[in-house]
Amino acid sequence: MCKNTRGVSLFSMILFPNAKINIGLNITERRPDGYHNLETIFYPINIKDALEVVVSDKLSFESSGLDIPGRVEDNLCIKGYHLLKNDHDLPPVSIHLHKNIPIGAGLGGGSADAAYFIRLMNQQFELGLSVEEMTGYARKLGADCAFFIENKPVFAFEKGDEFESIKLDLSNYKIALVMPDVHISTAEAFRGIKPSPVKESLFDLITEPITEWKKNIKNDFEASIFKNHVEIRGVKAALYEAGAIYASMSGSGASVFGIFEQTPDLQHLEAENEVFYDV
Ligand SMILES: C[C@@](CO)(OP(=O)(O)O)[C@H](O)COP(=O)(O)OP(=O)(O)OC[C@H]1O[C@@H](n2ccc(N)nc2=O)[C@H](O)[C@@H]1O
Numbered sequence: 001m002c003k004n005t006r007g008v009s010l011f012s013m014i015l016f017p018n019a020k021i022n023i024g025l026n027i028t029e030r031r032p033d034g035y036h037n038l039e040t041i042f043y044p045i046n047i048k049d050a051l052e053v054v055v056s057d058k059l060s061f062e063s064s065g066l067d068i069p070g071r072v073e074d075n076l077c078i079k080g081y082h083l084l085k086n087d088h089d090l091p092p093v094s095i096h097l098h099k100n101i102p103i104g105a106g107l108g109g110g111s112a113d114a115a116y117f118i119r120l121m122n123q124q125f126e127l128g129l130s131v132e133e134m135t136g137y138a139r140k141l142g143a144d145c146a147f148f149i150e151n152k153p154v155f156a157f158e159k160g161d162e163f164e165s166i167k168l169d170l171s172n173y174k175i176a177l178v179m180p181d182v183h184i185s186t187a188e189a190f191r192g193i194k195p196s197p198v199k200e201s202l203f204d205l206i207t208e209p210i211t212e213w214k215k216n217i218k219n220d221f222e223a224s225i226f227k228n229h230v231e232i233r234g235v236k237a238a239l240y241e242a243g244a245i246y247a248s249m250s251g252s253g254a255s256v257f258g259i260f261e262q263t264p265d266l267q268h269l270e271a272e273n274e275v276f277y278d279v
């Protein structure tokens, strides 16, 4: 079998792209390029897809698990392949994605797949790309894609693709995530927003005790999304009733997470929502 210098097979490799949540999200201004400047905390969580790349005689993509809307050629993994192929000598590959991260959820699942695809190709074909170079490619595929290259808690700013490291460790808490039966596109969510500057940056607010977050840390998408989707507002209220120290919609929705001292009992939400415990 063909192996690289570290003895890894060149034919097949599997990685497990994970989701993220946003703790706080302030949309501060509209940019001349149509995007928005924002600030947020990205925090990786343990809901994962499985991404396999096998050397093949032609480029192909197939998926299992959740249905992915849109055309195969628009899948972010395929876009990632073409982006890398422009600059590197790559063989055709067949890509298999097992989709488990809810879609249109504000969990960055598509972006995670794209970033992990870049990481995987870099490893599998020894492209020698630095973290900065991989981040540069990821940025071209989507604003929150770059985060997943390093995949550690960060304060993100500008389009959500510039980062400052933070020390945030929630491993002593239990995070539960609820996905209502609604999908929200990020572009749609931005249409409901009036940007405004922040009084105090999330970079500072996140260093306060978690018990203070409920008072001070907000997600700017919630007001307009909750107006159009009362069930999402209901899920957030239910998480606080179940004892959350902090609860929020993630990103542009529709998922909502709660941070708890102990794993909560959310059985009453399971009939109408998908519930993930201890993510
Ligand atoms: C806003 C966030 C916060 O986490 O939403 P979620 O997708 O996670 O819910 C993300 O940064 C999103 O990242 P991502 O989903 O990669 O965005 P992109 O594909 O680049 O952009 C989708 C659309 O969102 C809008 N957009 C996105 C990011 C940004 N800073 N300003 C914007 O205005 C644009 O209308 C763009 O056409």
Ligand SMILES: Nc1ncnc2c1ncn2[C@@H]1O[C@H](COP(=O)(O)OP(=O)(O)O)[C@@H](O)[C@H]1O
Residues within 6 Å of the ligand: 068, 069, 070, 074, 075, 076, 077, 097, 099, 102, 103, 104, 105, 106, 107, 108, 109, 110, 111, 113, 114, 184, 185, 186, 251, 252, 253, 254
């Ligand atoms: N690998 C992928 N997984 C999921 N969605 C993808 C993927 N590639 C492209 N997409 C497109 O991105 C859209 C948003 O995906 P996703 O990242 O899951 O949502 P969100 O931005 O809410 O986190 C989907 O509707 C789909 O059309």
